[in-house]
Amino acid sequence: MWRLFLSQLNALFLSAPHQSLNRLVSMWRVFMQASEFWDNRYSKGKKDSNSRVEMPDLNNPILQRALGHFGSIENKTVIDLGCGRGASTLFFAYYGVNVISVDFSNVAIANLSKYCKDNDVRNVTPMKMPAQEISKLGKVDFIFGSMILHHIEPFDEFVRFLRNVIKPGGKGFFWENNDEIKH
Numbered sequence: 001m002w003r004l005f006l007s008q009l010n011a012l013f014l015s016a017p018h019q020s021l022n023r024l025v026s027m028w029r030v031f032m033q034a035s036e037f038w039d040n041r042y043s044k045g046k047k048d049s050n051s052r053v054e055m056p057d058l059n060n061p062i063l064q065r066a067l068g069h070f071g072s073i074e075n076k077t078v079i080d081l082g083c084g085r086g087a088s089t090l091f092f093a094y095y096g097v098n099v100i101s102v103d104f105s106n107v108a109i110a111n112l113s114k115y116c117k118d119n120d121v122r123n124v125t126p127m128k129m130p131a132q133e134i135s136k137l138g139k140v141d142f143i144f145g146s147m148i149l150h151h152i153e154p155f156d157e158f159v160r161f162l163r164n165v166i167k168p169g170g171k172g173f174f175w176e177n178n179d180e181i182k183h
C-alpha cells in the first residue's frame, strides 16, 4: 500500500511539481477513488458494453481522422492514453501500429491483455500505469487519447509533460466531449 502511495504521489508530483504536499495528498485520494470507479465499470463482464473488449467499427470517423492525422504509421508506436476497454487500441493495432495501451484501471488492463492473448494480437502492450508516469515508457511517435484529458489535472502542466513524451516530429490526437454535445 505504501509503495503504491509513494509511486502515485511521485506520479502526481511529476505532473504537478508546484503543488504543496497537502494538495498532492488530496489529489492522490481523488486519484484512488477514480481508479476504483473505473475498475468497477470494467468488471461487468462481456455482456455489458461498458466493459466488453471488442474491435470498434473500422469506419469510425474519429478514429479514421486520427489515423489520417498521424499519416505514415509504418513501424510507429502510439500510446493509447486512458485506453479503457481498448476499442481505439484495437483499431490502431488492426492497421499495424504498435500500441502501448495505458490505463490506471487494473481491470481494464487485465481485460485487454486477455483479449489480446486469446485473439493473438501481438502489437499491443497493455500497461497498468497512471497517465502521469508515461515518460517512463520513453518517447513515442504518437499519443492518442479518447475522453481522457478532462480527467487529468492540472491540465496545462500535463500538456507540457505530454509534449516531452512525443518524439520530435511526432503527433498527438485527443478527442474530448464538450458542453454542446446533445444526448
Ligand SMILES: C[S@@+](CC[C@H](N)C(=O)[O-])C[C@H]1O[C@@H](n2cnc3c(N)ncnc32)[C@H](O)[C@@H]1O
Residues within 6 Å of the ligand: 034, 035, 038, 081, 082, 083, 084, 085, 086, 087, 102, 103, 104, 105, 108, 129, 130, 131, 132, 145, 146, 147, 148, 151, 152
Ligand atoms: C472516459 S474513459 C475513456 C476510455 C477510452 N479511452 C474510451 O474512449 O472508451 C477514461 C479512461 O481513462 C482512465 N483514466 C482516468 N484517469 C487516468 C489516469 N490519471 N491515468 C491513467 N488512466 C486514467 C480510466 O480508467 C478510464 O479507462
